[in-house]
Amino acid sequence: MSKANLLDRRQVVSTLLVNRKDVVAIGGLGASTNDMCAAGDHARNFYLWGGMGGAAMIGLGLALAQPKLPVLVITGDGEMLMGMGSLATIGLQKPSNLSIAVLDNEAYGETGGQTSHTSAAADLVGVAKACGIKDSRAITTMAEVEAFAKAIHDVSGGPRFANVKIDSASLERILPSRDGTYILNRIRGDLGFQPI
Amino acid sequence: MHARADAPDTAPNWPDDIFATLQRFEVRQVPYVPDAGHSKLIQRVLGSSTMRGIPLTTEEEGVALLAGAWAGGQRGVLLMQSSGVGNCINMLSLIPILRFPFLTLVTMRGEWGEFNPWQVPMGSTTQGVFELSGVKVLRASNAAEVPAVLEAAAGQAYNALTPTAVLLSQRLIGAKVFTK
Numbered sequence: 570m571s572k573a574n575l576l577d578r579r580q581v582v583s584t585l586l587v588n589r590k591d592v593v594a595i596g597g598l599g600a601s602t603n604d605m606c607a608a609g610d611h612a613r614n615f616y617l618w619g620g621m622g623g624a625a626m627i628g629l630g631l632a633l634a635q636p637k638l639p640v641l642v643i644t645g646d647g648e649m650l651m652g653m654g655s656l657a658t659i660g661l662q663k664p665s666n667l668s669i670a671v672l673d674n675e676a677y678g679e680t681g682g683q684t685s686h687t688s689a690a691a692d693l694v695g696v697a698k699a700c701g702i703k704d705s706r707a708i709t710t711m712a713e714v715e716a717f718a719k720a721i722h723d724v725s726g727g728p729r730f731a732n733v734k735i736d737s738a739s740l741e742r743i744l745p746s747r748d749g750t751y752i753l754n755r756i757r758g759d760l761g762f763q764p765i
Numbered sequence: 766m767h768a769r770a771d772a773p774d775t776a777p778n779w780p781d782d783i784f785a786t787l788q789r790f791e792v793r794q795v796p797y798v799p800d801a802g803h804s805k806l807i808q809r810v811l812g813s814s815t816m817r818g819i820p821l822t823t824e825e826e827g828v829a830l831l832a833g834a835w836a837g838g839q840r841g842v843l844l845m846q847s848s849g850v851g852n853c854i855n856m857l858s859l860i861p862i863l864r865f866p867f868l869t870l871v872t873m874r875g876e877w878g879e880f881n882p883w884q885v886p887m888g889s890t891t892q893g894v895f896e897l898s899g900v901k902v903l904r905a906s907n908a909a910e911v912p913a914v915l916e917a918a919a920g921q922a923y924n925a926l927t928p929t930a931v932l933l934s935q936r937l938i939g940a941k942v943f944t945k
Contacts (some may be wrong), residue, residue, distance in 0.1 A: 595833070615836060620859045623829030630833025630841070633794060633817060638837075654822030655829075662819060749862035753836055762838045765926060 575736040576711060578672050582643060583608040584711065585670060585718045590639075592721060593631055593756060596745075597624035597644025599679045601672050605643055606745035612759040616745040616752055622651030625669055629659050632667035632728075635760065639666055639721050646673040646687045646732075653696060659728055660701030666724035669697075670717065674737040682737065697730035704729035779911040779937065780805035783870065784813075786915040787842060790923055792816060794834045794841035796827035802872030802938040803844045824849035825856040828867070835865035840923055843869040847876075847891040847932075848884060857898040860928045867900065868922035869930045877935035892932065900928045906936055 582604040596602030628642035675688035697705040827843040875888020
Protein backbone atom coordinates (compact mmCIF):
# COMPACT_ATOMS: atom_id res chain seq x y z
CA MET A 570 0.00 0.00 0.00
CA SER A 571 2.73 2.38 -1.01
CA LYS A 572 1.83 6.02 -1.32
CA ALA A 573 4.54 6.54 -3.93
CA ASN A 574 3.84 7.13 -7.62
CA LEU A 575 0.15 7.79 -7.21
CA LEU A 576 -1.40 7.96 -10.65
CA ASP A 577 -3.82 10.41 -12.22
CA ARG A 578 -7.22 8.68 -12.56
CA ARG A 579 -8.16 10.33 -15.85
CA GLN A 580 -4.84 9.41 -17.39
CA VAL A 581 -5.28 5.82 -16.19
CA VAL A 582 -8.78 5.50 -17.64
CA SER A 583 -7.96 7.16 -20.95
CA THR A 584 -4.97 4.83 -21.29
CA LEU A 585 -7.17 1.80 -20.61
CA LEU A 586 -9.63 2.92 -23.29
CA VAL A 587 -7.44 4.67 -25.87
CA ASN A 588 -7.33 1.81 -28.39
CA ARG A 589 -10.50 0.18 -27.14
CA LYS A 590 -11.73 -1.25 -30.45
CA ASP A 591 -14.67 -3.51 -29.52
CA VAL A 592 -14.34 -3.29 -25.72
CA VAL A 593 -17.54 -2.94 -23.71
CA ALA A 594 -16.77 -0.87 -20.60
CA ILE A 595 -18.77 -0.66 -17.38
CA GLY A 596 -18.12 2.23 -15.01
CA GLY A 597 -18.91 1.87 -11.32
CA LEU A 598 -21.13 4.24 -9.39
CA GLY A 599 -19.11 7.36 -8.65
CA ALA A 600 -16.14 9.07 -10.20
CA SER A 601 -15.06 6.09 -12.34
CA THR A 602 -18.17 6.52 -14.49
CA ASN A 603 -17.25 10.21 -14.94
CA ASP A 604 -13.68 9.21 -15.83
CA MET A 605 -14.99 6.89 -18.54
CA CYS A 606 -17.05 9.70 -20.01
CA ALA A 607 -14.10 12.11 -19.77
CA ALA A 608 -12.09 9.65 -21.89
CA GLY A 609 -14.79 10.01 -24.56
CA ASP A 610 -18.44 9.02 -24.69
CA HIS A 611 -18.92 5.72 -26.50
CA ALA A 612 -21.83 3.52 -27.53
CA ARG A 613 -20.28 0.66 -25.56
CA ASN A 614 -19.98 2.57 -22.29
CA PHE A 615 -22.24 1.32 -19.50
CA TYR A 616 -22.47 4.16 -16.96
CA LEU A 617 -23.74 3.34 -13.48
CA TRP A 618 -25.42 6.06 -11.43
CA GLY A 619 -26.83 3.62 -8.87
CA GLY A 620 -26.82 -0.02 -7.89
CA MET A 621 -23.61 0.40 -5.92
CA GLY A 622 -21.68 -2.85 -5.71
CA GLY A 623 -23.12 -4.20 -8.97
CA ALA A 624 -20.50 -3.17 -11.55
CA ALA A 625 -18.45 -6.37 -11.52
CA MET A 626 -21.58 -8.54 -11.78
CA ILE A 627 -22.92 -6.54 -14.72
CA GLY A 628 -19.53 -7.18 -16.27
CA LEU A 629 -19.81 -10.91 -15.57
CA GLY A 630 -23.29 -11.18 -17.11
CA LEU A 631 -22.11 -9.33 -20.21
CA ALA A 632 -18.88 -11.31 -20.47
CA LEU A 633 -20.73 -14.63 -20.30
CA ALA A 634 -23.25 -13.48 -22.91
CA GLN A 635 -20.52 -12.24 -25.28
CA PRO A 636 -17.50 -14.49 -24.72
CA LYS A 637 -15.59 -13.16 -27.74
CA LEU A 638 -15.82 -9.52 -26.67
CA PRO A 639 -13.42 -7.95 -24.21
CA VAL A 640 -15.42 -6.65 -21.24
CA LEU A 641 -13.78 -4.15 -18.89
CA VAL A 642 -15.15 -3.02 -15.54
CA ILE A 643 -13.67 0.24 -14.27
CA THR A 644 -14.77 0.98 -10.75
CA GLY A 645 -13.66 2.48 -7.46
CA ASP A 646 -12.39 0.91 -4.26
CA GLY A 647 -15.61 1.72 -2.37
CA GLU A 648 -17.83 0.18 -5.05
CA MET A 649 -15.62 -2.92 -5.27
CA LEU A 650 -15.58 -3.36 -1.50
CA MET A 651 -19.39 -3.37 -1.51
CA GLY A 652 -19.48 -6.11 -4.14
CA MET A 653 -16.53 -8.12 -2.88
CA GLY A 654 -18.48 -11.38 -2.97
CA SER A 655 -18.78 -10.95 -6.72
CA LEU A 656 -15.01 -11.58 -6.95
CA ALA A 657 -15.70 -15.06 -5.58
CA THR A 658 -18.50 -15.54 -8.12
CA ILE A 659 -16.21 -14.38 -10.95
CA GLY A 660 -13.37 -16.56 -9.66
CA LEU A 661 -15.70 -19.55 -9.92
CA GLN A 662 -17.01 -18.76 -13.42
CA LYS A 663 -13.60 -17.73 -14.80
CA PRO A 664 -14.85 -15.65 -17.75
CA SER A 665 -11.69 -15.40 -19.86
CA ASN A 666 -12.81 -12.14 -21.53
CA LEU A 667 -13.51 -10.14 -18.34
CA SER A 668 -11.11 -7.62 -16.83
CA ILE A 669 -11.65 -5.47 -13.76
CA ALA A 670 -9.68 -2.32 -13.00
CA VAL A 671 -10.21 -0.72 -9.60
CA LEU A 672 -9.26 2.94 -9.26
CA ASP A 673 -8.12 2.90 -5.65
CA ASN A 674 -7.73 6.29 -3.98
CA GLU A 675 -8.36 4.75 -0.56
CA ALA A 676 -11.28 7.10 -0.06
CA TYR A 677 -14.97 7.65 -0.72
CA GLY A 678 -14.49 10.69 -2.91
CA GLU A 679 -18.17 11.22 -3.73
CA THR A 680 -19.27 11.54 -0.13
CA GLY A 681 -16.65 13.76 1.45
CA GLY A 682 -13.46 11.75 1.18
CA GLN A 683 -13.94 9.39 4.09
CA THR A 684 -11.14 6.83 4.13
CA SER A 685 -11.98 3.41 2.75
CA HIS A 686 -10.91 0.02 4.03
CA THR A 687 -8.14 -0.16 1.40
CA SER A 688 -6.31 2.68 3.15
CA ALA A 689 -5.35 0.56 6.12
CA ALA A 690 -6.49 -3.05 5.98
CA ALA A 691 -8.13 -4.45 2.87
CA ASP A 692 -5.90 -5.68 0.06
CA LEU A 693 -8.17 -6.09 -2.96
CA VAL A 694 -5.47 -7.79 -5.03
CA GLY A 695 -5.12 -10.36 -2.28
CA VAL A 696 -8.89 -10.82 -2.18
CA ALA A 697 -9.13 -11.26 -5.95
CA LYS A 698 -6.27 -13.78 -5.95
CA ALA A 699 -7.74 -15.68 -3.04
CA CYS A 700 -11.05 -15.81 -4.92
CA GLY A 701 -9.39 -17.65 -7.79
CA ILE A 702 -8.57 -14.76 -10.14
CA LYS A 703 -4.99 -15.75 -10.87
CA ASP A 704 -4.08 -12.68 -12.92
CA SER A 705 -4.48 -10.12 -10.15
CA ARG A 706 -2.09 -7.19 -10.22
CA ALA A 707 -1.22 -4.25 -8.04
CA ILE A 708 -0.51 -1.30 -10.33
CA THR A 709 1.44 1.80 -9.36
CA THR A 710 3.00 2.95 -12.68
CA MET A 711 1.67 4.04 -16.07
CA ALA A 712 3.81 1.37 -17.74
CA GLU A 713 1.82 -1.24 -15.82
CA VAL A 714 -1.43 0.46 -16.84
CA GLU A 715 -0.35 0.27 -20.48
CA ALA A 716 0.47 -3.42 -20.15
CA PHE A 717 -2.93 -4.08 -18.58
CA ALA A 718 -4.66 -2.10 -21.34
CA LYS A 719 -3.08 -4.43 -23.90
CA ALA A 720 -3.95 -7.55 -21.91
CA ILE A 721 -7.66 -6.63 -21.87
CA HIS A 722 -7.89 -7.50 -25.57
CA ASP A 723 -6.74 -11.07 -25.03
CA VAL A 724 -10.16 -12.64 -24.55
CA SER A 725 -8.74 -16.03 -23.67
CA GLY A 726 -6.39 -14.87 -20.93
CA GLY A 727 -8.74 -13.66 -18.20
CA PRO A 728 -10.35 -13.14 -15.88
CA ARG A 729 -7.95 -10.49 -14.72
CA PHE A 730 -7.99 -7.94 -11.94
CA ALA A 731 -5.94 -4.80 -11.42
CA ASN A 732 -5.90 -2.52 -8.40
CA VAL A 733 -4.56 0.84 -9.54
CA LYS A 734 -3.40 3.24 -6.87
CA ILE A 735 -4.53 6.72 -7.89
CA ASP A 736 -4.21 10.08 -6.21
CA SER A 737 -7.16 11.49 -4.35
CA ALA A 738 -7.45 14.75 -6.27
CA SER A 739 -11.02 15.91 -6.75
CA LEU A 740 -11.55 16.59 -10.46
CA GLU A 741 -14.14 18.46 -12.45
CA ARG A 742 -17.08 16.17 -13.06
CA ILE A 743 -17.68 15.11 -16.62
CA LEU A 744 -21.20 13.79 -16.50
CA PRO A 745 -22.47 11.15 -18.93
CA SER A 746 -26.13 10.48 -19.67
CA ARG A 747 -28.23 9.50 -16.65
CA ASP A 748 -30.84 7.73 -18.79
CA GLY A 749 -30.27 4.06 -18.01
CA THR A 750 -32.59 2.70 -20.68
CA TYR A 751 -30.83 4.80 -23.31
CA ILE A 752 -27.38 3.69 -22.11
CA LEU A 753 -28.28 0.00 -22.09
CA ASN A 754 -30.16 0.03 -25.38
CA ARG A 755 -27.34 1.94 -27.05
CA ILE A 756 -24.97 -0.90 -26.10
CA ARG A 757 -27.45 -3.52 -27.31
CA GLY A 758 -27.92 -1.64 -30.57
CA ASP A 759 -24.16 -1.42 -31.11
CA LEU A 760 -23.91 -5.18 -30.51
CA GLY A 761 -26.58 -5.74 -33.15
CA PHE A 762 -29.63 -6.43 -30.98
CA GLN A 763 -32.98 -5.00 -31.98
CA PRO A 764 -35.43 -3.41 -29.55
CA ILE A 765 -38.14 -5.79 -28.40
CA MET B 766 -30.64 -33.97 10.28
CA HIS B 767 -33.85 -32.86 8.66
CA ALA B 768 -36.60 -34.53 6.71
CA ARG B 769 -39.34 -33.08 4.62
CA ALA B 770 -42.93 -33.54 5.65
CA ASP B 771 -46.07 -32.24 4.01
CA ALA B 772 -44.55 -32.80 0.57
CA PRO B 773 -46.91 -34.92 -1.50
CA ASP B 774 -44.09 -36.81 -3.14
CA THR B 775 -40.36 -36.93 -2.68
CA ALA B 776 -39.49 -36.24 -6.33
CA PRO B 777 -41.91 -33.57 -7.49
CA ASN B 778 -42.32 -32.96 -11.19
CA TRP B 779 -43.03 -29.23 -11.05
CA PRO B 780 -39.31 -28.31 -11.23
CA ASP B 781 -39.25 -30.17 -14.56
CA ASP B 782 -42.17 -28.05 -15.74
CA ILE B 783 -40.27 -24.91 -14.77
CA PHE B 784 -37.15 -26.14 -16.57
CA ALA B 785 -39.14 -26.87 -19.73
CA THR B 786 -40.62 -23.37 -19.73
CA LEU B 787 -37.23 -21.73 -19.21
CA GLN B 788 -35.85 -23.77 -22.10
CA ARG B 789 -38.69 -22.73 -24.36
CA PHE B 790 -38.03 -19.06 -23.56
CA GLU B 791 -34.33 -19.53 -24.38
CA VAL B 792 -33.10 -18.62 -20.93
CA ARG B 793 -29.31 -18.82 -20.84
CA GLN B 794 -28.05 -17.50 -17.50
CA VAL B 795 -29.41 -18.89 -14.25
CA PRO B 796 -27.90 -17.23 -11.19
CA TYR B 797 -28.90 -18.88 -7.94
CA VAL B 798 -28.26 -19.03 -4.25
CA PRO B 799 -28.27 -22.65 -3.07
CA ASP B 800 -31.72 -23.55 -1.83
CA ALA B 801 -33.44 -26.82 -0.96
CA GLY B 802 -36.69 -25.89 -2.69
CA HIS B 803 -34.87 -25.17 -5.94
CA SER B 804 -32.45 -28.12 -5.66
CA LYS B 805 -34.01 -30.22 -8.44
CA LEU B 806 -34.26 -27.26 -10.81
CA ILE B 807 -30.66 -26.29 -10.05
CA GLN B 808 -29.58 -29.85 -10.88
CA ARG B 809 -31.42 -29.68 -14.20
CA VAL B 810 -29.80 -26.32 -15.01
CA LEU B 811 -26.31 -27.52 -14.12
CA GLY B 812 -26.85 -30.54 -16.36
CA SER B 813 -28.10 -28.45 -19.26
CA SER B 814 -26.04 -27.68 -22.34
CA THR B 815 -27.85 -24.41 -23.10
CA MET B 816 -28.18 -22.87 -19.63
CA ARG B 817 -25.42 -21.77 -17.31
CA GLY B 818 -26.03 -22.11 -13.58
CA ILE B 819 -24.16 -19.38 -11.71
CA PRO B 820 -23.89 -19.74 -7.93
CA LEU B 821 -23.89 -16.38 -6.13
CA THR B 822 -22.60 -15.27 -2.78
CA THR B 823 -25.65 -13.06 -2.28
CA GLU B 824 -28.87 -12.61 -4.22
CA GLU B 825 -28.33 -8.99 -5.24
CA GLU B 826 -25.42 -10.15 -7.41
CA GLY B 827 -27.97 -11.94 -9.55
CA VAL B 828 -29.98 -8.79 -10.28
CA ALA B 829 -26.87 -6.99 -11.57
CA LEU B 830 -25.77 -10.10 -13.48
CA LEU B 831 -29.08 -10.26 -15.36
CA ALA B 832 -28.74 -6.59 -16.38
CA GLY B 833 -25.34 -7.39 -17.88
CA ALA B 834 -26.65 -10.56 -19.53
CA TRP B 835 -29.40 -8.59 -21.26
CA ALA B 836 -26.94 -5.90 -22.40
CA GLY B 837 -25.09 -8.78 -24.03
CA GLY B 838 -28.23 -10.24 -25.59
CA GLN B 839 -29.10 -13.08 -23.21
CA ARG B 840 -32.09 -13.80 -21.02
CA GLY B 841 -31.72 -15.01 -17.47
CA VAL B 842 -33.71 -15.97 -14.41
CA LEU B 843 -32.78 -15.51 -10.75
CA LEU B 844 -33.50 -18.40 -8.36
CA MET B 845 -33.73 -17.55 -4.70
CA GLN B 846 -35.54 -18.07 -1.44
CA SER B 847 -37.84 -15.56 0.26
CA SER B 848 -35.12 -14.64 2.77
CA GLY B 849 -32.87 -13.58 -0.13
CA VAL B 850 -35.37 -11.09 -1.52
CA GLY B 851 -34.46 -8.70 1.26
CA ASN B 852 -30.84 -8.78 0.12
CA CYS B 853 -31.83 -7.41 -3.30
CA ILE B 854 -33.74 -4.26 -2.49
CA ASN B 855 -31.32 -1.56 -3.68
CA MET B 856 -30.20 -3.59 -6.70
CA LEU B 857 -33.86 -3.99 -7.78
CA SER B 858 -33.72 -0.27 -8.62
CA LEU B 859 -31.72 -1.21 -11.72
CA ILE B 860 -34.78 -2.88 -13.24
CA PRO B 861 -37.01 0.16 -13.94
CA ILE B 862 -33.98 2.35 -14.69
CA LEU B 863 -32.43 -0.01 -17.26
CA ARG B 864 -35.72 -1.61 -18.33
CA PHE B 865 -34.36 -5.10 -18.78
CA PRO B 866 -36.42 -8.30 -18.59
CA PHE B 867 -36.42 -9.55 -15.01
CA LEU B 868 -37.81 -12.89 -13.90
CA THR B 869 -37.18 -14.43 -10.51
CA LEU B 870 -38.50 -17.66 -9.01
CA VAL B 871 -38.74 -17.53 -5.24
CA THR B 872 -39.24 -20.54 -2.98
CA MET B 873 -41.21 -19.40 0.04
CA ARG B 874 -40.48 -19.93 3.71
CA GLY B 875 -42.26 -18.62 6.75
CA GLU B 876 -45.81 -18.82 5.47
CA TRP B 877 -47.14 -22.40 5.74
CA GLY B 878 -46.35 -24.72 8.63
CA GLU B 879 -43.04 -22.98 9.26
CA PHE B 880 -40.93 -24.48 12.03
CA ASN B 881 -38.31 -21.71 12.23
CA PRO B 882 -39.59 -18.36 13.55
CA TRP B 883 -36.57 -16.56 12.04
CA GLN B 884 -37.97 -17.25 8.55
CA VAL B 885 -41.33 -15.63 9.25
CA PRO B 886 -40.52 -11.89 9.10
CA MET B 887 -39.03 -11.96 5.59
CA GLY B 888 -41.46 -14.62 4.35
CA SER B 889 -44.33 -12.40 5.44
CA THR B 890 -43.05 -9.32 3.61
CA THR B 891 -41.67 -10.89 0.42
CA GLN B 892 -44.67 -10.02 -1.73
CA GLY B 893 -44.88 -6.49 -0.34
CA VAL B 894 -41.18 -5.85 -0.89
CA PHE B 895 -41.48 -6.87 -4.53
CA GLU B 896 -44.60 -4.79 -5.10
CA LEU B 897 -43.05 -1.71 -3.52
CA SER B 898 -40.03 -2.25 -5.78
CA GLY B 899 -42.14 -2.36 -8.93
CA VAL B 900 -41.98 -6.12 -9.48
CA LYS B 901 -45.25 -7.91 -10.31
CA VAL B 902 -45.98 -10.96 -8.21
CA LEU B 903 -47.56 -14.22 -9.33
CA ARG B 904 -47.96 -17.24 -7.10
CA ALA B 905 -48.10 -20.99 -7.56
CA SER B 906 -49.70 -22.82 -4.66
CA ASN B 907 -49.93 -26.31 -6.09
CA ALA B 908 -48.06 -28.40 -8.62
CA ALA B 909 -50.89 -28.41 -11.16
CA GLU B 910 -50.78 -24.65 -11.65
CA VAL B 911 -47.01 -24.32 -11.99
CA PRO B 912 -46.88 -24.65 -15.82
CA ALA B 913 -49.54 -21.98 -16.44
CA VAL B 914 -48.07 -19.58 -13.87
CA LEU B 915 -44.57 -20.00 -15.29
CA GLU B 916 -45.79 -19.47 -18.83
CA ALA B 917 -47.59 -16.27 -17.83
CA ALA B 918 -44.63 -15.00 -15.82
CA ALA B 919 -41.99 -15.71 -18.47
CA GLY B 920 -44.21 -14.26 -21.17
CA GLN B 921 -44.77 -10.96 -19.42
CA ALA B 922 -41.17 -10.68 -18.21
CA TYR B 923 -39.47 -11.41 -21.52
CA ASN B 924 -42.06 -10.23 -24.03
CA ALA B 925 -43.57 -7.26 -22.19
CA LEU B 926 -40.52 -6.23 -20.12
CA THR B 927 -42.70 -6.46 -17.03
CA PRO B 928 -40.51 -7.46 -14.09
CA THR B 929 -42.07 -10.51 -12.49
CA ALA B 930 -41.53 -12.67 -9.43
CA VAL B 931 -43.12 -16.09 -9.10
CA LEU B 932 -43.61 -17.10 -5.48
CA LEU B 933 -43.49 -20.88 -5.19
CA SER B 934 -45.49 -21.30 -2.03
CA GLN B 935 -44.28 -23.21 0.96
CA ARG B 936 -47.36 -25.37 0.64
CA LEU B 937 -46.14 -26.43 -2.81
CA ILE B 938 -42.60 -27.11 -1.66
CA GLY B 939 -43.38 -28.64 1.70
CA ALA B 940 -42.46 -27.23 5.08
CA LYS B 941 -39.01 -28.09 6.32
CA VAL B 942 -39.12 -30.13 9.50
CA PHE B 943 -36.10 -30.57 11.71
CA THR B 944 -35.96 -33.81 13.67
CA LYS B 945 -33.46 -34.96 16.25
